[in-house]
Amino acid sequence: MTTTSSLARSARRRAPALLGVALFALVIAACGSSSPTASTSSTTAPGASAGATTTSTAPAGGTSLSSKIGALSSQVQAAEKITFKAVYTTTGSGSNGSVTIEQAPPKSAFSSSGGSEINTGTASYFCSNANGQTTCYSAGASNPLSALTALFSPATALTELKAAQAEAVAHAAG
Amino acid sequence: MTFSTASFAGQSATCATIAAAGKNAKYCVTKQGILAYEGSSASSFTLTSYSSSPPASDFALPAGATVMSIP
Numbered sequence: 001m002t003t004t005s006s007l008a009r010s011a012r013r014r015a016p017a018l019l020g021v022a023l024f025a026l027v028i029a030a031c032g033s034s035s036p037t038a039s040t041s042s043t044t045a046p047g048a049s050a051g052a053t054t055t056s057t058a059p060a061g062g063t064s065l066s067s068k069i070g071a072l073s074s075q076v077q078a079a080e081k082i083t084f085k086a087v088y089t090t091t092g093s094g095s096n097g098s099v100t101i102e103q104a105p106p107k108s109a110f111s112s113s114g115g116s117e118i119n120t121g122t123a124s125y126f127c128s129n130a131n132g133q134t135t136c137y138s139a140g141a142s143n144p145l146s147a148l149t150a151l152f153s154p155a156t157a158l159t160e161l162k163a164a165q166a167e168a169v170a171h172a173a174g
Numbered sequence: 175m176t177f178s179t180a181s182f183a184g185q186s187a188t189c190a191t192i193a194a195a196g197k198n199a200k201y202c203v204t205k206q207g208i209l210a211y212e213g214s215s216a217s218s219f220t221l222t223s224y225s226s227s228p229p230a231s232d233f234a235l236p237a238g239a240t241v242m243s244i245p
Contacts, residue, residue: 065175068177068188068190069190071188072188072190072203075188075203075204075205075206075207076203076207077207078206078207079206079207079208080207082206082207082226083226083227083228084206084208084224084225084226084228085223085224085225085226085227085228085232086183086208086209086221086223086224086225087183087221087222087223087224088219088220088221088222089219089220089222090217090218090219090220091213091217091218091220092216092217092218093217098222099219102228102232102233103228104228104230104233107233108233109228109232109233118233118234118235119233120233120234120235121233125235125241127235127236127239133240134236134238134239134240135239135240135241135242136235136236136239136240136241136242137241137242137243137244138241138242138243138244139244
């Protein structure tokens with residue numbers, strides 16, 4: 001089973017070396033931190049007190065696990081077509097930061113405090129700001145930083161879940 | 175593997191927690207299919223703000239930007 005750290009390593013391997021490493025460094029080294037606003041839970045299960053997190057344990061390799069991962073997969077696939085702006089705080093490697101992911105298909109954007117990747121729908125750019133001057137590097141129609149954007153993709157997380165499911169099935173089968 | 179629900183930036187999310195072989199990881203996805211949380215003991219990404227209507231200007235090059243082509 002892989003962890004978030006291995007997810008990050010995997011994404012970095014897939015990213016084009018120069019721009020990939022540059023933007024990942026921006027993400028990790030982004031200045032400023034804020035406290036996560038996560039809270040448990042907005043959903044109240046029957047019999048549970050308001051605000052309680054509902055938790056269930058899926059049997060290893062069972063159909064319940066498959067159906068729940070399948071449901072998540074459907075949600076993730078639907079998200080490929082929606083318009084949204086999501087801001088994340090990141091922690092790790094001794095530093096905290098913030099990144100923003102936006103999409104309005106076919107347009108998308110990924111930004112941190114030090115730079116951004118913008119896909120206008122027809123072309124992709126990596127933009128950085130130095131000494132008050134913004135410079136954007138055109139990457140044509142391709143998106144060289146898609147692997148980094150994928151780092152925050154639920155599809156990537158889903159891949160991890162499916163890998164965990166496969167491992168559970170293999171373990172159950174002996 | 176356990177499943178739970180949580181709220182991030184006002185968005186309800188389904189979370190899956192994996193704990194095996196001394197490793198722990200948690201992934202949360204909102205009902206819209208957006209990644210809400212991904213974390214382990216070493217690092218984490220947490221959704222802190224969400225909007226379904228980003229400004230169009232966010233998908234345009236910054237005003238006054240110098241554009242260069244990568245060979």
